[in-house]
Amino acid sequence: MAINEPLTQQLRDQARQFLEDGQVECVIGYEASPRGGARPVFVYDPAEADHLIWSPDCIHNLVTYLHDKKKPRKRGEEPPRVAVVVKPCDSRAVNVLLAEQQIERERVLIIGVACEGVHGETGEPAARCVRCTDRVPVIYDVLVCETQNGEPPGAIPAEEDALFQGDADLARIEEMEPTERLAFWLREFDRCIRCYACRQVCPGCYCTTCMFERDDGLWVDIGIELPQKHVFHLGRALHLAGRCVECDECERVCPMGLPLSLLNRRLVREVEDLYGHRAGREEALTPLLFELGEEGSPI
Amino acid sequence: MKFATLDGLQAWLDHLAQGMDLIAPHDVDGHVLYRPVASSDEILFDYERPELSAKDYLLPATETLLRVKKQGDEVTQEQVLPDRQQVLFGIRPCDAHGMMVIDALFLEQDPPDFYYGQHRERTTLVGLACRQMWEGCFCTSVGGAPDDPTHLDVLLREVDGGYAVEAVTEKGTVLLKGLALEEREGEPPSPVADAEPVPVTPPEKWRPLFEDQMWMRHGERCLSCRICTYVCPTCRCFDVTDREVEVRAGVTRIERIRVWDACTSTNYRRVAGGHNPRPTKPERLRNRFYCKFCYYPEDFGPLGCVGCGRCVVSCPVDIDITEVMRDVAER
Numbered sequence: 001m002a003i004n005e006p007l008t009q010q011l012r013d014q015a016r017q018f019l020e021d022g023q024v025e026c027v028i029g030y031e032a033s034p035r036g037g038a039r040p041v042f043v044y045d046p047a048e049a050d051h052l053i054w055s056p057d058c059i060h061n062l063v064t065y066l067h068d069k070k071k072p073r074k075r076g077e078e079p080p081r082v083a084v085v086v087k088p089c090d091s092r093a094v095n096v097l098l099a100e101q102q103i104e105r106e107r108v109l110i111i112g113v114a115c116e117g118v119h120g121e122t123g124e125p126a127a128r129c130v131r132c133t134d135r136v137p138v139i140y141d142v143l144v145c146e147t148q149n150g151e152p153p154g155a156i157p158a159e160e161d162a163l164f165q166g167d168a169d170l171a172r173i174e175e176m177e178p179t180e181r182l183a184f185w186l187r188e189f190d191r192c193i194r195c196y197a198c199r200q201v202c203p204g205c206y207c208t209t210c211m212f213e214r215d216d217g218l219w220v221d222i223g224i225e226l227p228q229k230h231v232f233h234l235g236r237a238l239h240l241a242g243r244c245v246e247c248d249e250c251e252r253v254c255p256m257g258l259p260l261s262l263l264n265r266r267l268v269r270e271v272e273d274l275y276g277h278r279a280g281r282e283e284a285l286t287p288l289l290f291e292l293g294e295e296g297s298p299i
Numbered sequence: 300m301k302f303a304t305l306d307g308l309q310a311w312l313d314h315l316a317q318g319m320d321l322i323a324p325h326d327v328d329g330h331v332l333y334r335p336v337a338s339s340d341e342i343l344f345d346y347e348r349p350e351l352s353a354k355d356y357l358l359p360a361t362e363t364l365l366r367v368k369k370q371g372d373e374v375t376q377e378q379v380l381p382d383r384q385q386v387l388f389g390i391r392p393c394d395a396h397g398m399m400v401i402d403a404l405f406l407e408q409d410p411p412d413f414y415y416g417q418h419r420e421r422t423t424l425v426g427l428a429c430r431q432m433w434e435g436c437f438c439t440s441v442g443g444a445p446d447d448p449t450h451l452d453v454l455l456r457e458v459d460g461g462y463a464v465e466a467v468t469e470k471g472t473v474l475l476k477g478l479a480l481e482e483r484e485g486e487p488p489s490p491v492a493d494a495e496p497v498p499v500t501p502p503e504k505w506r507p508l509f510e511d512q513m514w515m516r517h518g519e520r521c522l523s524c525r526i527c528t529y530v531c532p533t534c535r536c537f538d539v540t541d542r543e544v545e546v547r548a549g550v551t552r553i554e555r556i557r558v559w560d561a562c563t564s565t566n567y568r569r570v571a572g573g574h575n576p577r578p579t580k581p582e583r584l585r586n587r588f589y590c591k592f593c594y595y596p597e598d599f600g601p602l603g604c605v606g607c608g609r610c611v612v613s614c615p616v617d618i619d620i621t622e623v624m625r626d627v628a629e630r
Contacts, residue, residue, distance in 0.1 A: 039617035040520040060616065068519070068580065191327060193351070193360065196564065197524035197615060213566070221542040222558045224360040253615035255350065255526050257330060 003032070007054040007113065010144045011085065014111060016049035018083050024109050025080040028065050030058040037121070040065065052085075054144070059118045059126055061247045062086065063093040063203040066103050083109035085144075087118070089128055091137030092245035092280025093203035098139075099280075100243075102206060112140025114153050120252065127261075128248040131167050139283050170265050185230075191256040192229040198250035198260050199236060204243045211235070237263035242271045242288030245280045302483040304461040309339035311478040312388060319384035322356050324349050333390065342389065347433045348607065352532035353387050353394040357418040358401065358559075360529075364414060364539075365555040381417055386474065389427045393438050393607040395450035397532025398424070403599040405535065414557075423474045426451040427462075431491040435608030437621055440497040443605055445490035456487035463487040497621045498628035499602065505593040505627060509585075513626050518581025520616045525561035527587065527610035527618070533595075533603050534587075536560045536567075562586050588623050 015027040029052040031041035037057035042065075043049055062084050069082045086094060094110060097103045114136050117129035135153045136143065145152045173181060196213075199205045212220050212232045219235070220228040237260075244264040251261040271277050277288045303311075315321055316338055323342040325334035331349045333356065336342055366377045387394075398419070405412035406419065428446035429436075438444060448454040452471030456463040464480055466472040528534040538560040545552040560567060563583050569575040577583050591603035604620065611619050 033617040034619060034622055035611070035617050037617070042516075042519045064522075065519075187328070191330065191332075193525075193529050195525040195529050195561075197522060197526050200522040200524040201615065217540065217542065221556070222538055222540050223542070223556055224558055253522070253524070253526075255530065255613045255615075257328075 003053050003055045006146055007144050008052065011052050011054050011111065011113070012049045014142055014144065015043060015052055015083065016046045018109060019043070019046040019049065023081065024083045026069070027052070027083040027085070027111070028062045029085040029111070030054065030060070030062075033057075054085075054113060056116070056118050058085075058087070058113075059120060059252060061090045061093060061201070061203060061249045063090050063097065064201055064249070066094075066097060066108060066203075067206045069107075070103065079104075079107060081107045081109065083111055085111045085113060086137050086140065087113055087115040088134035088137045089115075089132060089245060089247045090203075091139050093247060094139050095280035095283050096204060096243055096245060098283060109142075110137070110140045112137035112143045114143060114145030126248065127169070127251075128246060131246070138281060167265060169259070170262055170269070173262055173266070185233075186226065188258045189229045189233055190226055192233070192254075192258060193256060194224040194229055194232065195255060197253040197255065198233075198258075201249045201253045202240070203245070203247070203249075204240050205236070233258075233260065233263065237267055240264055241267040242275075242277055243279050244268055300458075300483055300486060301464040301466075301480045302458065302461055303455075303464050303478055303480055305344065307479040308455075308462060309342075312339040312342065314477055315386055315474075319386055321386050321388060322353070323388040333387065344389070344427075346389075348391060348393075348429070348436070348609065350609070350613070351530055352397055352607065352609065353390045354397060354401070354532055354535070356385065356387055357398060357422065358405075358415055358535055358537070360559050362414065362557050363554050364557055367541075367553045367555070369551045371549055381414075381421060383421065385418075385422045386425060387422060388425045390424060390451075391429055391607070392426055392445065392447040392449075392451065392454070393436075393443055393605045394532050395424050395426055396438070396443050396447065396605040397607070399450045400533040400595075400601045400603060400605065401535045403601050404595075408599065423453070423470050424451045425453040425471070425474070426455065428454060428456045428487075429490055430457055430488075432494040433608065435611035435621075436606060437494050437497045437608060438606035439492050439494060441499060441602055441604050441606040445492055446487075458483075458485075458487045497606070497624050499624065500592065500627045502593040502597045504630075505589060508627060508630055509589075511630065513623075513630075514581045514585040517618060517623055517626075518579070518584035521563065521580040521584045521618060522616060523563055523565050523580050523583060524615075525559075525564055526613050526615070527620075528561035528563055529559060530609040530613050532605055532607055532609075533591070534561070536562060562590065584618065588620065591620075592624070592627070 018024045018027060027043045029041055030038040031051045032053050033039040038053060038055055040060050040062055041051055043051060066084060069080055072079045091112060098105055118126050120126050143152055220231050246268055248261045251259060254260060275288060321336055322333050323336050324331055324346045325336055325341055326343055327334060331343060331346045332351055333349050333353045363379045366379060368375045405415040432445055446456055448465055448467045452468045453475060454465045454467055466475050537557045539557045541553050541555050544554050568577040577586060595603035
């Protein structure tokens with residue numbers, strides 16, 4: 001898919017400036033992949049800022065890489081300051097990590113991109129995009145966008161958004177009888193190879209020791225079999241309740257095509273209905289499960 | 300050439316399925332995977348490259364090695380041995396090549412891997428040649444070919460109206476006894492092997508590149524998932540654990556299982572006391588490539604890569620082993 005020249009140029013200029021000024025050690029963005037499309041890239045040298053691109057292939061949520069930048073490179077040093085390119089969906093993950101005190105605001109420069117939607121390998125709009133009406137990240141330090149009458153674009157009302165289709169897939173699952181739904185999921189989980197790609201790509205999955213990978217096998221053993229896979233996927237979904245930002249990366253990276261984000265989307269809706277909480281929508285939002293409120297009161 | 304029709308092949312496979320485990324390419328909800336099949340109706344005959352290699356049937360993702368039962372003071376142990384004959388039908392030449400690579404460590408080194416050896420012994424490999432090289436394939440650069448019979452027991456090639464059948468080994472000849480074959484004029488068409496060659500660099504050229512910046516460049520985008528190692532026909536690392544399967548009054552049963560493991564995963568190299576000599580993604584990814592092109596050939600002979608291209612097409616962040624091979628060659 002064609003590179004967006006104006007936004008690419010803005011991105012490169014911004015990144016070069018950040019690196020030249022010494023504001024950041026590294027810019028985490030996208031480059032053209034030798035296999036076509038885009039892939040994540042880490043730019044350290046201002047002379048390499050021209051590797052950066054923006055195109056509808058920039059589907060990856062780069063916020064997950066911030067976890068690799070939390071520690072100093074050498075003992076005794078400060079952790080590095082980095083810049084990261086985010087779309088509106090990705091930007092919510094930044095807020096989640098800030099609220100959970102995983103990253104320090106002053107160590108992350110957020111390059112927001114006004115997003116017109118991205119697509120997967122097939123060239124169709126990504127599923128996450130047909131459910132999204134945001135155009136501008138919820139948090140950013142600089143915004144890369146094409147201005148209209150000097151103004152950055154805003155969210156489009158769902159009824160005016162040509163891409164927006166709502167969540168028909170989730171509705172289909174919700175209509176199933178429980179036994180039918182269980183059968184559906186067991187059939188899907190059966191294909192899982194327990195490669196952990198869904199967990200590894202998830203910005204919200206950062207436990208030092210995942211409870212599903214403990215040496216003592218307290219909850220599940222290491223077997224790559226249906227019971228372990230069943231527990232892993234349901235457990236992971238529950239651990240992301242109130243934290244998932246619906247970026248769908250778990251589903252995109254799954255080599256076996258499991259529709260994993262359906263589990264998360266179901267819980268997103270549950271949390272929103274119960275508490276009016278949508279993870280990462282605001283910068284200062286306290287994580288849902290950190291908050292105590294009176295019974296019956298919204299938190 | 301020896302020739303068989305599709306009907307003849309199906310009748311033969313249905314017969315085989317009566318007496319042994321038959322594994323073949325199968326459509327699993329839109330994914331082509333090698334799966335046990337009960338009859339030839341379930342077999343795909345027109346497919347590209349199954350998404351996972353066939354190693355699962357020689358080195359299962361999860362395999363029970365031993366069962367132990369403790370009742371009162373009495374402890375009994377039962378070794379679990381695979382004994383049924385097994386046919387892997389429709390595997391690609393690169394899958395068989397991958398088994399030869401694993402053999403070099405698991406069978407030819409002392410002591411041999413007993414369980415792998417048992418699986419190898421009970422298995423006959425019936426390959427179906429690729430008519431072309433698929434996306435990401437580079438078998439011709441690492442000593443293979445889309446129609447390479449070398450590591451198979453039987454090789455089938457698609458020809459007009461059916462299949463050219465070649466018995467490669469004695470085991471293959473025996474298996475073919477029930478297949479209706481006829482003699483035909485001509486030779487099967489050569490596959491389209493037009494993939495751009497990828498340079499293979501010998502181990503001694505890899506050694507001095509260990510601290511090269513390129514490992515950071517390729518490895519920093521790595522997610523430390525296990526996709527590349529689990530789809531790979533030659534990655535053979537495993538973990539072993541004992542698990543309780545039953546605990547009730549006076550009786551405890553445990554199983555010893557071995558399960559696939561992956562050097563790309565965070566804790567693979569962690570040792571007692573918690574130290575991890577490969578704490579970062581670039582170090583782990585580097586190890587995977589060094590294993591394939593430096594350590595494995597040095598220690599056990601063959602290259603650790605058969606060019607199946609599965610890791611290339613399945614990496615969610617486009618880490619491309621052929622790009623790495625080119626980078627190394629250019630140094």
